[in-house]
Amino acid sequence: MSTLSPLKRLWRLLKLYKPEIRQIYTYAVFIGVVNLSLPLGIQAIINFLQTGQLSSSWFILVIVVLLGIAVAGVLQVLQLRLVENIQQDIFARSAFEFAFRFPKMKAKEVDSIHAPELANRFFDTLTIQKGLPKILIDLSVSTFQILFGLLLLSVYSLYFIGMGLVMILILYVLVKVTGKIGLDTSLEESKYKYRLAHWLEEIGRARRTFQINDPSSFHLRKTDSITADYIHGRESHFKVLMDQFKSFVGFKILIAAGILVVGGLLVFNQQMNIGQFVAAEIVIILIINSVEKLLQVWDSVYDVLTAFDKIGFVTDLELEQRKGQEVISPNSDCSLTLKKATFKHKDALEPVFSDLDLVIPAKARAVLNSETGSGKSTLLQVIAGVQDLESGDVLLNDISYNVLSRKSLHQQLGVVFASNQIFNATIRENILVGREVSEKELLQVLRDLDLEDYIKGLPQGLETIMDSGGRRTPRCVIQKIHLARAICHCPGLLLMEDPLVNVPTGEKVKLIQYLTDEKRPWTLMVISDDQEWLKRSTMTVKL
Structure with a gap:
C-alpha cells in the first residue's frame, strides 16, 4: 500500500x-x-x-x-x-x-x-x-x-x-x-x-x-x-x-x-x-x-x-492487475482444472487448502460436499476469480487464469454466493446488472424459475424497485433472483453456494432438476449437503 x-x-x-x-x-x-x-x-x-x-x-x-x-x-x-x-x-x-x-x-x-x-x-x-x-x-x-x-x-x-x-x-x-x-x-x-x-x-x-x-x-x-x-x-x-x-x-x-x-x-x-x-x-x-x-x-x-x-x-488499496488477452469462444463448453492450488488468507498462519488438484469435465454436475471450514466457499471464490491463489494455477478450457481476459471469464461465469447481493435498483437491473439480454430470453428464465407469477403480481413488474439487501422481499424470491442473474446470459460455468436453501421443498426439487438437466449448456459446481443435489450430480468433490 x-x-x-x-x-x-x-x-x-x-x-x-x-x-x-x-x-x-x-x-x-x-x-x-x-x-x-x-x-x-x-x-x-x-x-x-x-x-x-x-x-x-x-x-x-x-x-x-x-x-x-x-x-x-x-x-x-x-x-x-x-x-x-x-x-x-x-x-x-x-x-x-x-x-x-x-x-x-x-x-x-x-x-x-x-x-x-x-x-x-x-x-x-x-x-x-x-x-x-x-x-x-x-x-x-x-x-x-x-x-x-x-x-x-x-x-x-x-x-x-x-x-x-x-x-x-x-x-x-x-x-x-x-x-x-x-x-x-x-x-x-x-x-x-x-x-x-x-x-x-x-x-x-x-x-x-x-x-x-x-x-x-x-x-x-x-x-x-x-x-x-x-x-x-x-x-x-x-x-x-x-x-x-x-x-x-x-x-x-x-x-x-x-x-x-x-x-x-x-x-x-x-x-x-x-x-x-x-x-x-x-x-x-x-x-x-x-x-x-x-x-x-x-x-x-x-x-x-x-x-x-x-x-x-x-x-491506496491494491486493485486486481490481470491483463490477460486470451479469450474463450462464446457458447463453448467449459472444463475446469486446478493444478497444485494453494490459498492462504492475508496474515493467516495456515493455508485454507494446499496443493489441490482438481478436474471438472465440461457439462459435469459437480457437488462440493465437505465438512464446514474445509474451504468450499473459498474454492468457489478462487474459481470465480474473486480470490487469488498463493501458488498453483486455475485453467478454464486449458487456458490459465493468468492469461485469460477478465471480460471473457466473466462472460462465461454465472455465480450465486451465499451472501446477499441484492442492491437498491429495479428487479430487472438486479437480474441483468447491465448485460444485454433479450426480453424474450429474460421472460423465459423467469418462467423456468417460477418467478413470472410473482413479478406479474407486482404493480410495476420488473421495474419494481428492490430495497438494499432485498428487505420486504421473500427470501425464496431473493434466491430465485440470484439464480436468474447467474443463468440469464447462458454461462458456460455455473458456480453456486447453497442456492436453494430457502426455497420450499417442492419447488426446490423442480429447480434442481432444471439446473442439472443435461440439456443446460453449463458446467455446474454447487456447494450443498442436500440429497437431491447429490442424487442428480455426476461427481462429488470432497476437500
Missing part, C-alpha cells in the same frame, strides 16, 4: 488543475497589486487636500481608487468561477474513482475491512470541496497581500525591509513548529469520527438485536466510549489551534506596534509625510486582515489534508 503523505496527495491533485490554478494565482497577484492602489490613492488624495484646493486631478484619483476596488472585485468573481469548476470536477472524479475501485479491489485487501464503511470516506470529498476555495483563493490573496504590503512599506523607509523579513521569518517558524502537530491531532480526531460512524451503521444494521437487548444499553455504552475518544482527540486538536491563534494574535500586535512606532518616528523626524503615514496605516490594516484570513484558512488546511489521508486509504 502507498504511504504518500497528505501534503503529497494535495500536490498530486493540484497538478491535475495546473492551468486553472495558474489563472487563480495570476488573478491573486493582480488583486494584491490593485489593492495597493487604495493606500497609494488615498496618500495622493490627502496630499491634494493639504493644498486646500479641489482640482480635476483629485476627481481623477478618486475614480482611479474606485476603479481599483471594482477591478479587484471582478477578479475575485473570476477566481470563484475557476474554483467552482475545480470543485465540480473533483466531486465527479471522486465519485467515479470510488465506483470504479470498489468492484476491482483485491479480495485479500478488503477481507479484514468492512467494505461498505469505506464508502463513508467519500464524504471527505465534500470537505475538500469546501476547503479548496479558502486554500486557493484566501490563502493566495492573503499571502500576496502581506508580501506586497511589506514591499510598499519598504519603499517608504529601509527600516520596514528589516521588519518585513523578521515578520516573514516569525510566520514561517510558527507554521513549521505547529503545522505537523496540528495535522497529527486532526488525523487522530478523524480516526475516531469514522469509528463512531461505523459503529452507528452497525447499530442500524443490527437494530433488532439491540432492540431486543435494550435493557443492557450495551450500544449506548460503546457509543459513549467512542464519543469520549473523539472528544479527547478534538480537544487535543483545538489546543493546537488555540496555540496558533494566540501566536497569530501576537504576530498581529508585533506588526501593528512595529509599523506604528517606526512610522511615527519617521513622521516626527520629517522622513515621512502625513499622507504616507495614513497610507502606511491602511497597509497595516490590510496586512492584519490578511493575517486573520491566514488563521481562518489554517484550520481548513488541516481539514483538507486529513480528508486526503482518509480518501487515500481507499485509493
Whole structure:
C-alpha cells in the first residue's frame, strides 16, 4: 500500500488543475497589486487636500481608487468561477474513482475491512470541496497581500525591509513548529469520527438485536466510549489551534506596534509625510486582515489534508492487475482444472487448502460436499476469480487464469454466493446488472424459475424497485433472483453456494432438476449437503 503523505496527495491533485490554478494565482497577484492602489490613492488624495484646493486631478484619483476596488472585485468573481469548476470536477472524479475501485479491489485487501464503511470516506470529498476555495483563493490573496504590503512599506523607509523579513521569518517558524502537530491531532480526531460512524451503521444494521437487548444499553455504552475518544482527540486538536491563534494574535500586535512606532518616528523626524503615514496605516490594516484570513484558512488546511489521508486509504488499496488477452469462444463448453492450488488468507498462519488438484469435465454436475471450514466457499471464490491463489494455477478450457481476459471469464461465469447481493435498483437491473439480454430470453428464465407469477403480481413488474439487501422481499424470491442473474446470459460455468436453501421443498426439487438437466449448456459446481443435489450430480468433490 502507498504511504504518500497528505501534503503529497494535495500536490498530486493540484497538478491535475495546473492551468486553472495558474489563472487563480495570476488573478491573486493582480488583486494584491490593485489593492495597493487604495493606500497609494488615498496618500495622493490627502496630499491634494493639504493644498486646500479641489482640482480635476483629485476627481481623477478618486475614480482611479474606485476603479481599483471594482477591478479587484471582478477578479475575485473570476477566481470563484475557476474554483467552482475545480470543485465540480473533483466531486465527479471522486465519485467515479470510488465506483470504479470498489468492484476491482483485491479480495485479500478488503477481507479484514468492512467494505461498505469505506464508502463513508467519500464524504471527505465534500470537505475538500469546501476547503479548496479558502486554500486557493484566501490563502493566495492573503499571502500576496502581506508580501506586497511589506514591499510598499519598504519603499517608504529601509527600516520596514528589516521588519518585513523578521515578520516573514516569525510566520514561517510558527507554521513549521505547529503545522505537523496540528495535522497529527486532526488525523487522530478523524480516526475516531469514522469509528463512531461505523459503529452507528452497525447499530442500524443490527437494530433488532439491540432492540431486543435494550435493557443492557450495551450500544449506548460503546457509543459513549467512542464519543469520549473523539472528544479527547478534538480537544487535543483545538489546543493546537488555540496555540496558533494566540501566536497569530501576537504576530498581529508585533506588526501593528512595529509599523506604528517606526512610522511615527519617521513622521516626527520629517522622513515621512502625513499622507504616507495614513497610507502606511491602511497597509497595516490590510496586512492584519490578511493575517486573520491566514488563521481562518489554517484550520481548513488541516481539514483538507486529513480528508486526503482518509480518501487515500481507499485509493491506496491494491486493485486486481490481470491483463490477460486470451479469450474463450462464446457458447463453448467449459472444463475446469486446478493444478497444485494453494490459498492462504492475508496474515493467516495456515493455508485454507494446499496443493489441490482438481478436474471438472465440461457439462459435469459437480457437488462440493465437505465438512464446514474445509474451504468450499473459498474454492468457489478462487474459481470465480474473486480470490487469488498463493501458488498453483486455475485453467478454464486449458487456458490459465493468468492469461485469460477478465471480460471473457466473466462472460462465461454465472455465480450465486451465499451472501446477499441484492442492491437498491429495479428487479430487472438486479437480474441483468447491465448485460444485454433479450426480453424474450429474460421472460423465459423467469418462467423456468417460477418467478413470472410473482413479478406479474407486482404493480410495476420488473421495474419494481428492490430495497438494499432485498428487505420486504421473500427470501425464496431473493434466491430465485440470484439464480436468474447467474443463468440469464447462458454461462458456460455455473458456480453456486447453497442456492436453494430457502426455497420450499417442492419447488426446490423442480429447480434442481432444471439446473442439472443435461440439456443446460453449463458446467455446474454447487456447494450443498442436500440429497437431491447429490442424487442428480455426476461427481462429488470432497476437500
